[in-house]
Amino acid sequence: MSSDELPISDETTPSEPGAALPELKLPETQSDLVQQEQDLQREIERLAATRDDLQGQIAQTRDALGRVVQQNLAELEQRRQTLQLSIEQLERRQERIRNEMKSSFAGASQEIAVRVQSFKDYLVGSLQDLAIAAEQLELPTFQAEVPQPALIQEAPKSQAAPSPDFAESTFEEKSQKIRSIIDQFRNQPDYYGPVWKLRRTFEPVHAERVSTWFFKQGGRGAIRTMGSRLQNILIASASISILYNLYRDRLRVLILANSPERLGEWRRGMQDCLGVTRSDFGSDRGIALFEVPEPLALKAERLDKDGFLPLIIVDETEENINLALLQFPLLLAFAPSPQQMIQQQSYY
Known part of the structure; x- marks a missing residue:
């Protein structure tokens, strides 16, 4: 074995004492590991910082969402309360309308406008009546002329006119005519008939009330209200139409109601049902139209003396009947139901 090979054999023989290990690559490997460790540490720190940023953003987002949700919830709660109040107001208004529609012709949804318009109509009509009455105040100055004998001759004729009494058997022919007219109203309604003829649908319940007033009460008494002024006006219009068919221009209708609004309803109802x-x-x-019974009684007395036939109609809101009204042969009063009387007492 040559001398050049000895070191090689020395290097490759690890069992020899004092032989050095190949440590040249260890420092490089360790430095790489340290470098990798530092890189990993920096990466961990960077990721931790990113995580902290993300957690902060998440916390901010959560807070912002919480505030938005709270604001929206507050707004929704406010809107819910507002809607609840509106619903309660509408329910109370609906209940009030239902209650007033039972006793009011026009209803309560436009009660203020209706009352104002009714009062306006009543004032206009009253002014016209006053103008006519003022013009007629001058007429007595011309009564000193010759027509007094004619008046004296006509007075017995008008006083001799028979008073209507539909309940007596002697008026059988007149009763048959009344029943015939009622049947005609029921079976052959004429919606475009002449003035003073009923122009509305006439149900059996209406016919029953009218027949009761004519034949059982003799045209003088009170009948139970229909619960609606419109229905009462329909019954009164049918009675007026029948009486006008029997007595023509002798008939005079005097309506008593205790407020301008109700008189306005009667005026419009008569125009609608009779075409006047x-x-x-x-x-x-x-x-x-009259608000108080005293002038109505005076007017009825004058009409009766002049040979006319006054028909007195009393609205259901009149609690008491003036005794002066009971002296006339034709009286149609609408009596309120017990429930309406209780409501009126509680209202006043």
Whole structure:
């Protein structure tokens, strides 16, 4: 073995004492590991910082969402309360309308407008009546002329006119005519008929009330209200139409109601059911409206003396009947139901 090979054999023989290990690559490997460790540490720190940033953003987002949710919840709660109040107001208004529609012709949804319009109509009609009455105040100055004998001759004729009494058997022919007219109203309604003829649908319940007033009460008494002023006006219009068919221009209608609004409802209802116009209303016309019974009684007395036939109609809101009204042969009063009387007492 040569001398050149000895070191090689020395290097490759690890069992020899004092032989050095190959440590040249260890420092490089360790430095690489340290470098990798430092890189990993920096990466960990960077990721930790990113994580902290993300957690901070998440916390901010959560807070922002919480605030938005709270604001939206507060707004929704406020809107819910507002809607609840609106619903309660509408329910109370609906209940009030239902209650007033039972006793009101126009209803309560436009009660203020209706009352104002009714009062306006009543004032206009009253002014027209006053104008007519003022014009007629000058007439007595011409009564000093010759026509007094004619008046004296006509007075017994008008006083001799028979008073209507539909309940007596002696008026069987007149009763048959009344029943015939009622049947015609029921079976052959004429919606475009002449003035003073009923122009509305006439149900059996209406016919029953009218027949009761004519044949059981003899045209003088009170009947139970239909619960609606419109229905009462329909019954009164049917009775007026029948009486006009029997007595023509002798008939005079006097309506008593305790407020301008109700008188306005009666005026419009009569125009709708009988086809009459505003010119038919007035103190010396076919229909007269009164708020208090005293002038109505005086007017009825004058009409009776002049040979006319006054028909007194009393609205259901009149609690008491003036005794002066009971002296006339034709009286149609609408009696309120016990429930309506209780409501009126609680209202006043």
